[in-house]
Amino acid sequence: MLFGFRRRMSSVVIAAILSGAVVSATPAVAFPVFKQAVAEAAARDDGIAAYYRSADYAPLWTADTDIARERRKALINALVNADDHGLPAARYDVDALVGKMAAARSKRDLGMVEVELSRLYLKYARDLTSGMLDPRTIDDGLVREIKKRDRSELMTSLANSSDPTQFMRDLAPQAAEYLRLKKERMRLEALIASGGWGETVPVGKYEPGDSGASIVKLRNRLIALGFMERSAAASYDRDMEKAVQAFQIAHGLEADGVAGKGTIEEVNRSPEHRLKSVLVAMERERWLDRKIEGREILVNLTDFTAKILDDGKLTFRTRSVVGKNQSDRRSPEFSDVMEHMVINPTWNVPRSIATKEYLPMLKNNPNAVGYLRLVNGRGQTVDRSQVDFSQYSTRNFPFDMKQAPGSRNALGLVKFMFPNKHNIYLHDTPQKALFKRETRAFSHGCIRLHQPFDFAYALLAKQEDNPKDFFQKRLKTGRETKVDLVTEVPVHIIYRTAYTEAKGPVQYRRDVYGRDAKIWKALESQGVALPGHQG
Incomplete structure (x- = not known):
């Protein structure tokens, strides 16, 4: 066209x-x-x-x-x-x-x-x-x-x-991310023009030692995708295993070297599918008011990670858990500025959780969730035995609920605050097992961090000679302590099914909330089309 x-x-x-x-x-x-x-x-x-x-x-x-x-x-x-x-x-x-x-x-x-x-x-x-x-x-x-x-x-x-x-x-946009996405767009359009990545692979489970026609198709697809050198091997050998692992890493999959159903589905994605992700990512990048210089925090919801970048270079990365894929729990996308952290935080239970999840439990048993304090409008702790919970609903529930600092606190031992009307922040969690999952959408909307202490050290390193010692001394008091960041840090909660890194292949992720599909539909309505699909 x-x-x-x-x-x-x-x-x-x-x-x-x-x-x-x-x-x-x-x-x-x-x-x-x-x-x-x-x-x-x-x-x-x-x-x-x-x-x-x-x-x-x-x-x-x-x-x-x-x-x-x-x-x-x-x-x-x-x-x-x-x-x-x-x-x-x-x-x-x-x-x-x-x-x-x-x-x-x-x-x-x-x-x-x-x-x-x-x-x-x-x-x-x-x-x-x-x-x-x-x-x-x-x-x-x-x-x-x-x-x-x-x-x-x-x-x-x-x-x-x-x-x-x-x-x-x-x-x-002058950010390196945008420039690399432009380059990937050109690469994919050229691939589409030349016929794509070839024959797809039958869905199944393939692992080291396997052989046959399907393995040959997998080999050819990995070669076309750029994850494997040209080879005539017809078996799932060590080279193929390493190629599958590299592909899995580039697509946010468990890098076990076994080409199971999820891996094959991603291997079979067409260049047209990937191009949609890139075009959507470019539009998303245009929405983002990013500075090329300085420090910023990026939380990519589809990648389940939180990163710190300094002058565009990755300096810290940790796994994250994001909002569950439900209408009232999906993590929103927005930007704000991180102002402080709270060590040994009190959990002030959001009203939506208190009324929708805990109130029904209290109606059945006033002593349920006993680790949470019931607080009235004057800030006084209320004796549950004196409360008739049956008279309350989500609309007229008059109490706040709080959990004292401690290792069992829902926020863990530290939270990172960028005050916003969405009541979203980053925090520790006692539920460490969830970070082992490939897909990590389990929270009520806030972002849980796998390595919150190291994240805190990285933030404090800009203002403390010994950030670890500074943090640990305050942690050991057991008291809630607010620590201001001398230099506030921009926080971008983003959603990218296609994103780039300084080195290596472009990264692709699943559309966990279905948002990219909606954006693509809106782009199409404005005239954006894939090569060969212009009307």
């Missing part, structure tokens, strides 16, 4: 427009007629109108100057090549734009073209800087606040740029 579009755009008309000959056929002198046309056309868009008022309606695109010609060329090239970013070029209808530019015969026409160029530039710039979609309209777990650049500021920034082509390039 893109190649055909480029062939159409290589006509005499587009060449003339890019060089300035067609647009300049009517001189772009800022006469009242031109200004009036710009004012009228811009009136429907506050950002565009504000810019042109501030610029006294001087032309940004249609002037007969070298810089205006460079802006036109940079914009049209960016729109034609929008699919480099997974954006559909048809969304910007460059053919229609070129037609309007070629048909301009009067100063009024030129004013209308001027504003149309600005409108398409802002549409493209917004799409690239903050995404095409509003995530909050797609899934109730997508509570991410999107920071959109001011439209008038985008206009002014372009006007002040001496290199429009570089300016257009710099609109895209």
Whole structure:
């Protein structure tokens, strides 16, 4: 589709427009007629109108100057090549734009073209800087606040740029993750064009020592996927076992070297399926307001990990447990700032848990969950024997429930706070066995960490000479202790079924909450399509 579009755009008309000959056929002198046309056309868009008022309606695109010609060329090239970013070029209808530019015969026409160029530039710039979609309209777990650049500021920034082509390039996210995803998109599209990864493997369980036609198909698929060197071996030998393990690691599977049902299902995924994940990941990356420099915490819900990155480099990683795949427990996606940690925390039971899970138990037995204190509105502990729990419901339950600090506390021995309206935080847990599972979606929504102490040490290392000693001294008191972070750390709770690492293959994960499928459907509605699937 893109190649055909480029062939159409290589006509005499587009060449003339890019060089300035067609647009300049009517001189772009800022006469009242031109200004009036710009004012009228811009009136429907506050950002565009504000810019042109501030610029006294001087032309940004249609002037007969070298810089205006460079802006036109940079914009049209960016729109034609929008699919480099997974954006559909048809969304910007460059053919229609070129037609309007070629048909301009009067100063009024030129004013209308001027504003149309600005409108398409802002549409493209917004799409690239903050995404095409509003995530909050797609899934109730997508509570991410999107920071959109001011439209008038985008206009002014372009006007002040001496290199429009570089300016257009710099609109895209500059994080290494985005650049590597772009590269994977190109790789997958080339694979699709050449026929993909070949024949799929019959679903079954294959392990070292096996042989036969299915093993040959598995071998060929692993070779095509890039996890195994070319070989004529027809048996499940040590080389295949290592290749299966490498594949399992790259797909978040238990790396046991046995190709069971789950592994074969992932081996058989098509490049089209993987490309969807990459295109969705690129859109998600555009939603994310990430800094290239400094420290950040990334929690990838599909990968069941929490990571610390410093200047884009991974410096700490631990397994995590995330919200169960139920409507009221799925962990939401958002960004905030970690402010402090609490050592030996008290668990203040969320009201939803207290009323939906514990109140029915208390109605049957007032002494149930005896490790939890019942607290009234004045902060006083209530004697359960004096309470008739049968009179209460989820709406009128008047008590708070609390669990004292200790090794059996539901939050474990430390929690990490980035105060937010979703009541989500990172914490320790006494339920260590869950971290051995391949899929770790078991919590009520908060994020449990496998190595919370090491996570704390890593955070404290920025402000304490001996972070371990500092932490352990406060832990041993048994008292709840708040420790502020001298430098607050951005926290991004993300959901990526495709993500990259500095070295090694692109990582793919399952769509555990089904959110990527919803995003892909929304992208399709905006015109995003796989190669060969354009309508």
